[in-house]
Amino acid sequence: xxxxxxxxxxxxxxxxxxxxxxxxxxxxxxxxxxxxxxxxxxxxxxxxxxxxxxxxxxxxxxxxxxxxxxxxxxxxxxxxxxxxxxxxxxxxxxxxxxxxxxxxxxxxxxxxxxxxxxxxxxxxxxxxxxxxxxxxxxxxxxxxxxxxxxxxxxxxxxxxxxxxxxxxxxxxxxxxxxxxxxxxxxxxxxxxxxxxxxxxxxxxxxxxxxxxxxxxxxxxxxxxxxxxxxxxxxxxxxxxxxxxxxxxxxxxxxxxxxxxxxxxxxxxxxxxxxxxxxxxxxxxxxxxxxxxxxxxxxxxxxxx
Amino acid sequence: xxxxxxxxxxxxxxxxxxxxxxxxxxxxxxxxxxxxxxxxxxxxxxxxxxxxxxxxxxxxxxxxxxxxxxxxxxxxxxxxxxxxxxxxxxxxxxxxxxxxxxxxxxxxxxxxxxxxxxxxxxxxxxxxxxxxxxxxxxxxxxxxxxxxxxxxxxxxxxxxxxxxxxxxxxxxxxxxxxxxxxxxxxxxxxxxxxxxxxxxxxxxxxxxxxxxxxxxxxxxxxxxxxxxxxxxxxxxxxxxxxxxxxxxxxxxxxxxxxxxxxxx
Numbered sequence: 001x002x003x004x005x006x007x008x009x010x011x012x013x014x015x016x017x018x019x020x021x022x023x024x025x026x027x028x029x030x031x032x033x034x035x036x037x038x039x040x041x042x043x044x045x046x047x048x049x050x051x052x053x054x055x056x057x058x059x060x061x062x063x064x065x066x067x068x069x070x071x072x073x074x075x076x077x078x079x080x081x082x083x084x085x086x087x088x089x090x091x092x093x094x095x096x097x098x099x100x101x102x103x104x105x106x107x108x109x110x111x112x113x114x115x116x117x118x119x120x121x122x123x124x125x126x127x128x129x130x131x132x133x134x135x136x137x138x139x140x141x142x143x144x145x146x147x148x149x150x151x152x153x154x155x156x157x158x159x160x161x162x163x164x165x166x167x168x169x170x171x172x173x174x175x176x177x178x179x180x181x182x183x184x185x186x187x188x189x190x191x192x193x194x195x196x197x198x199x200x201x202x203x204x205x206x207x208x209x210x211x212x213x214x215x216x217x218x219x220x221x222x223x224x225x226x227x228x229x230x231x232x233x234x235x236x237x238x239x240x241x242x243x244x245x246x247x248x249x250x251x252x253x254x255x256x257x258x259x260x261x262x263x264x265x266x267x268x269x270x271x272x273x274x275x276x277x278x279x280x281x282x283x284x285x286x287x288x289x290x291x292x293x294x295x296x297x298x299x300x301x302x303x304x
Numbered sequence: 305x306x307x308x309x310x311x312x313x314x315x316x317x318x319x320x321x322x323x324x325x326x327x328x329x330x331x332x333x334x335x336x337x338x339x340x341x342x343x344x345x346x347x348x349x350x351x352x353x354x355x356x357x358x359x360x361x362x363x364x365x366x367x368x369x370x371x372x373x374x375x376x377x378x379x380x381x382x383x384x385x386x387x388x389x390x391x392x393x394x395x396x397x398x399x400x401x402x403x404x405x406x407x408x409x410x411x412x413x414x415x416x417x418x419x420x421x422x423x424x425x426x427x428x429x430x431x432x433x434x435x436x437x438x439x440x441x442x443x444x445x446x447x448x449x450x451x452x453x454x455x456x457x458x459x460x461x462x463x464x465x466x467x468x469x470x471x472x473x474x475x476x477x478x479x480x481x482x483x484x485x486x487x488x489x490x491x492x493x494x495x496x497x498x499x500x501x502x503x504x505x506x507x508x509x510x511x512x513x514x515x516x517x518x519x520x521x522x523x524x525x526x527x528x529x530x531x532x533x534x535x536x537x538x539x540x541x542x543x544x545x546x547x548x549x550x551x552x553x554x555x556x557x558x559x560x561x562x563x564x565x566x567x568x
Binding site for chain 2: 118119122206
């Protein structure tokens with residue numbers, strides 16, 4: 001009888017141990033991204049609320065994907081839904097501007113979606129040219145005064161996109177390397193606000209909620225990408241100024257390399273995921289679906 | 305005191321004016337008819353006397369007035385022959401192509417129709433440029449040797465068509481209703497050039513209404529309109545609602561009085 005009880009006790013102990021092991025493994029498996037690399041910060045700074053999803057590029061764990069337009073009769077949202085299984089998503093939000101959304105227009109400015117040319121019509125009033133590599137890396141160029149440089153077959157190659165000849169060479173490169181390219185407003189570069197102060201009262205920059213992509217360099221020399229959103233209706237100039245101060249003092253960034261404007265108008269769409277892969281639904285700054293079909297999407301994911 | 309008959313009339317008239325306004329501003333009325341009749345244009349001339357470029361690395365190449373005159377038709381074969389003749393004497397083709405392209409683009413900027421911002425849009429000349437652009441594009445697809453050069457010339461022309469359409473379309477949205485405009489816009493699209501024309505606010509409003517983006521409409525009304533606009537809309541809204549409720553109340557009381565009529 002005693003022997004039988006001991007056997008049952010041992011069996012129960014072993015089972016409990018295995019259960020605890022299984023639970024801990026499941027929890028570890030449930031973690032989709034490292035919270036030390038990706039941080040979600042909600043704070044107020046200078047009478048403005050900032051929702052920040054800050055991603056460290058250290059160890060090259062962060063991947064970028066951009067869905068520029070509808071392809072093969074699939075909407076951007078459908079393409080995103082089909083792509084996202086087995087991905088460790090961090091954030092997905094609307095990207096650049098769109099022309100004539102009611103009549104099936106397309107993205108404004110030069111646009112290539114994974115090597116497929118969508119729009120060759122470069123808009124030189126949008127100074128931010130964003131190049132997303134097939135590997136998930138990202139590069140930003142100020143079209144006003146710089147040229148795009150990349151390495152082709154081990155050789156540094158330059159493309160002057162302002163010139164049609166250079167643009168053709170660049171498009172050929174983007175096609176062959178399956179790169180994604182889009183244009184948007186460049187609000188700041190190298191710690192300098194590029195938005196005109198006279199635009200404060202101009203109807204061209206009305207008061208609105210703002211969302212941007214920021215590329216910064218921290219004290220440790222690591223590059224960070226952040227999606228920052230404010231619900232307060234502000235002008236672009238005021239927002240950029242406050243954001244530069246916020247990044248430098250509150251976030252302790254040495255350098256704000258670029259601030260790129262993202263669309264919050266008619267396609268105010270964002271989804272943010274917690275470190276366990278769950279969709280965060282509380283708070284409009286981390287989750288908002290203004291429309292069922294965003295016309296383009298910028299997506300950040302984590303590679304284990 | 306407003307009589308109920310007047311308030312009823314005001315309500316109906318206000319509602320009709322609102323509907324008519326939406327119909328007038330919101331309708332995309334493309335010209336009627338099937339055929340698009342473009343005039344034949346072949347007078348695309350360089351304003352500059354000559355196409356020239358000068359650089360030590362490729363020696364001095366000068367294309368004189370006579371040659372420039374022969375370029376009225378801007379033929380791809382002419383450029384291919386020129387590039388071939390340059391290549392015989394020089395070594396680096398890409399450099400030659402680039403210089404020739406720069407010289408050409410400078411000249412094209414100065415040509416009639418392409419560089420000018422005329423008072424009104426010249427669809428027929430744009431159609432001619434689109435034909436030239438198409439020709440260069442076709443050659444770029446078959447001529448692998450100078451493919452980048454030829455497609456760049458084609459792009460230069462298409463970009464000009466797109467820019468002209470954008471300029472006039474943004475100046476006056478009604479221009480976009482023209483069939484010729486539509487044809488040229490479709491040509492640009494076929495060459496993967498999306499013509500970016502700002503949609504008038506009333507059309508945007510209709511689009512947002514159809515997409516049920518009410519919170520965006522409210523936000524835009526609060527933050528993106530002037531005080532006078534807000535004031536006018538609020539006054540008109542209040543007046544409309546007043547007349548509407550007044551009409552409903554009078555109709556209701558009349559209905560009740562008829563129902564309670566002892567003669568009945």
